[in-house]
Amino acid sequence: MDVPRIDDTGLNRLRASMSPAHFARLLELFAIDLAGRLAALHRALAPLDRARIVVEAHQIAGTAANMGAAMLAEAARRIESAAADAPAEAIAADIAALVGLAGETQAELERRTGAEG
Numbered sequence: 001m002d003v004p005r006i007d008d009t010g011l012n013r014l015r016a017s018m019s020p021a022h023f024a025r026l027l028e029l030f031a032i033d034l035a036g037r038l039a040a041l042h043r044a045l046a047p048l049d050r051a052r053i054v055v056e057a058h059q060i061a062g063t064a065a066n067m068g069a070a071m072l073a074e075a076a077r078r079i080e081s082a083a084a085d086a087p088a089e090a091i092a093a094d095i096a097a098l099v100g101l102a103g104e105t106q107a108e109l110e111r112r113t114g115a116e117g
Contacts, residue, residue, distance in 0.1 A: 003070050003071050003074045004070050004071065005069070005070065005071040005072075005104070005105060005108055006068050006069060006070065006071075006105070006108055006109065006112060007068040007069075007070040008068070008112070009068075010065075010066075010067075010068035010070075011067065011068030011109075011112065011113075012068075014026075014066070014067065014068060015113065023113070026067075027067075027109065027110075027113060030063060030067050030109075031106055033059075033063060034060065034063070034064075034102055034106070037056045037059055037060050038060075038095075038098070038099055038102060040052065040056045041053060041056045041057065041060075041079075041095050041098070042095065044056065045088070045091070045092055045095065048088050048091075050083050050084060053079065053080075053083040053091065053095075054080050054083045054084070057076045057077070057079040057080035057083065058076070058080050060072070060073075060076040060098070061073045061074075061076035061077045061080060064076060064105070067109065068109075069105045069109065071101060071105065072098070072101055072102060072105045075094070075097065075098050075101055076098060078094065079091065079094045079095065079098060082094065
């Protein structure tokens, strides 16, 4: 099953649930939180802190899903699931792919929301 980059139904439901100003702030907070968690994932690679990778990937998956970023959420879930026993090189490659997908996702969110954030 193909996962859409953005779940328009979820994103539109979220946007309709609050004022435009609150939604713009939510987009901003999502971007800030995501950047911090991606940085934490990178820091967890050097000593290969598998537990930290699981926690950060889990948090990314949850917030991405709440924002309608379905593909990003799914990619983070895969990292979360694989972190316990995957080779370090595979985890690093998955995190690098997640970083790229995060940038693409944020750009798509901005495009679909009229750059409210």
